[in-house]
Amino acid sequence: MGRSLPARRDELVTARAASPSAVIGGDVDTGSIVVPQARERMLEIFDRVQRPTEVANTLEGALFSSLWQQQMLFQAMIDTWPRLQKALREVKLAARKAPWQVCGFADRGEKPDAKAEKLAKEVERIVWGMKPDPVRGLKGFEGTVEELAMGYFLGHHVLEPHWKRRADGRVVPVSTLPVPPRYYGYPSMEDGPDRLMLDRAGSMVTTSYEDFPPHRFLIAVNGGHSGHPAHSAPLRVLAGYWLAAIYGLKWFMQFAQLFGIPFRWATYADGDAKAKAELGSMMANMGSQGWAAFKQGVKLEFMDTNKGSGSLAQAELLKLADEQCDIFILGQTLTSSQGERGSQSLGEVHMGVRQELLAGVCDFVGEILTHQFIPAIVAANYGDSVDEMPSMWAKWEEAKDEQALANRDKALGLLDGSMPVDKAWLYERHGVPMPEEGAELFKEKPEPVEVPGIGPDGKPLPGQAGPSKRGSAPRSQEEDEDKDKVEATDAEDAAEMVARMEKLKKDGLLDVDAVAEAMAAVWIEGNVPGDR
Structure with missing residues (x-):
């Protein structure tokens, strides 16, 4: 730590000319x-079906080099x-609104030095200066985060920054462009490492595959298990449920078309072809007109096919697919299955x-x-020799339980100074x-409280004594002298207590207003130790 930053790329003319494609700054x-x-x-x-x-x-x-077909399936x-799109959209929006921070490099337990903070x-x-261009499909920083979050589920996703x-x-990067999946893949018949x-x-x-140029692409690769990334993309596990969703919906719509209205059954006399034709035409129009007129002797019955529709196989397929989608993408949410327990605790x-x-x-x-992204930005401006990269x-x-923290601090003695700790x-x-040094501090000033026998400086007044208890009998001279001694001692104790309370209040650890008012009330009533 503490090393100075290397020279800017625009100052390294010789190095850039010698290796124009090594970093972004050259081309x-x-x-x-x-x-x-x-x-x-x-x-x-x-094909969507x-x-x-x-x-x-x-x-x-x-x-087998058909990674693009899998991406098209996704x-x-x-x-x-709809349920899959909604769940993925929730994840993308949450990632977009996350509190992203660029932090300077520092060893564990240390704070970044001035040069690391500056970088x-x-x-x-630079990052937050990126701007989207919806006309050309270019993404700003927030859109870039959304696209990279999609790579978590797609298994593969590539973006090209525009500089x-x-x-x-x-x-500087001005935007990023999602790269269609046909532009990348895994070689199938070539020698060399698989990549x-x-x-x-x-x-x-x-x-004609080639390695990605350094610092020119953001590559997101994720697998749901330890197999090859080509067949471990997380969304593969939902392909079967997707079939259940689309075919379940198709079958359910066909069922509704066939049995959404009551099935009609009519009988007519044998050999009466004219009655058969008229009856057929009349029943065909009943679905939209809701009335019919038949000859005497014709029997018409309506068959109720909607009974038990809540347990139809088609509806169960749709429900199962949506629940598995919610659980897989969002973990466990109340939009999937609540179960038999209370909704509030389960929701938490x-x-x-x-x-x-x-x-x-x-x-x-x-x-x-x-x-990937931050090293590309640093390499474009300072070269590849910077080791202490910032992070993002x-x-x-x-979340903190503020009341629990305050109670614990009080129990440990952090508030009254019993256990000294660093104030910061x-x-x-x-x-x-x-508060910074010299800052104006907010403190509520208490109203002055007059205490009998105590002067403005907090010391007992000479020859003063607290009021006697109302309704008491006259005392002898010896009793008055003893009482004066007791009251003088009580006044000194009271002055000392007031001084201690003022100090605690000054430190912000005690509100003495209510305490002082209560003491004054007790004193005025005559309930002092000397009168007992």
């Missing part, structure tokens, strides 16, 4: 690497399953589980920002800003 003005054309969006057409065998083939094909699932503040200004060189020489690679052409069937448990899951998604996003994480304040720590513990 930032050449534009983006991936530039999808308008006509290419037709390549993303994917698939048979189970087609879904199985898509999931299996992810291991997009179709989100597009046609962190500069990176923070520009400012007038002051800084190279996610870039296909600049986006041809979907290619062997479910919200706690949901918050833990959201915190995990934000940690996933923070890892990409800390180890979502930091939530821990005590202020921070209770979330109260510590």
Whole structure:
């Protein structure tokens, strides 16, 4: 710690010319690497209604350079399953609104030094300076966080930052663009280590894979288990429930069309073809007209098919799919299943589980920002020699039971000085800003209370005694002398007590107003030790 920052990239002309593609600063003005054309969006057409065998083939094909098909399946699932889209949207919004902070580098237990803080503040200004462009589909910082959070569930998601060189020489990201899945995948027949690679052409069937250029992409890869990332994408486990949702809805709509109105049954005399034709036409119109007229002797019955519709297999499929979606994406929520216990206590448990899951998604996003995005920003302006990188994480304040903290501090003696502690720590513990030196402090001034026998300086007045108890009998001279001695002692004790109380009040540890008023009332009533 404590090392000075390296020279700016705009000052390293020789180094940039020698290696123009090593960092962003060398080729930032050449534009983006991936530039999808308008006509290419037709390549993303994917059938929204698939048979189970087609879904199985898509999931299996992810291991054989067909990662883009799996990604298209996930997009179709989100597009046609409202509950899935809603759950993912909740996660994205929570990640967007998380308290993101850029922190300077520091060893464990230490605080960042001035140079680390300066670099962190500069990176923070750059990050929050990103602007979205909805016309071109470009994302600002908040949109970037949303897209990276989607990568947690999609298994793979790639974004390309767009850079520009400012007038002051800084190279900064202005936005990010989500890269369509046809532009990346895993090589299937090539030698070498297995890794996610870039296909600049986006041809979907290619062997022209290359490694991602350093600092030019943000790559989110996540797996629901320890298998290969191509077949461990979390959303794969919901593919079967997606089929249940779309087919359950289709079957349910067909059932409603067939049996949504009472089934009609009529009889007619044998051989009466004319009556049969008239009866058929009349019954066909009953669904929209609600009336009918038949010849005498015709028998019409209405069959009630809605009994027991609450336990239909189609409805159960829809309910099961939505519950599994909620539990998988959001943990446990009251939108899934309440069970037999009380809703209030169960809701608190479910919200706690949901918050833990959201915190995990934000940690996933923070890892990409800390180890990919921030190093790219620093490399573009200071080169790759900076080891003490800032970090960016979502930091939530821990919930505190303020009453329990105050009770514990009082029991331990932190408030009366029995157990000395650092004052700054005590202020921070209770979330109260510590007053700066010379600051005007707010203290409520108590109204002055006159105490018999006590002067303004808190000392007993000579020859003064507290009032005698009303209704008492006359005393002898010896009794009066003894009483004067007792009252003088009581006055000294009272003065000492008042002084102690004033000190406690000055330290902000005691409100003496109520205590003083009570003492004065007791004194005026004559209930003092000397009168007993």
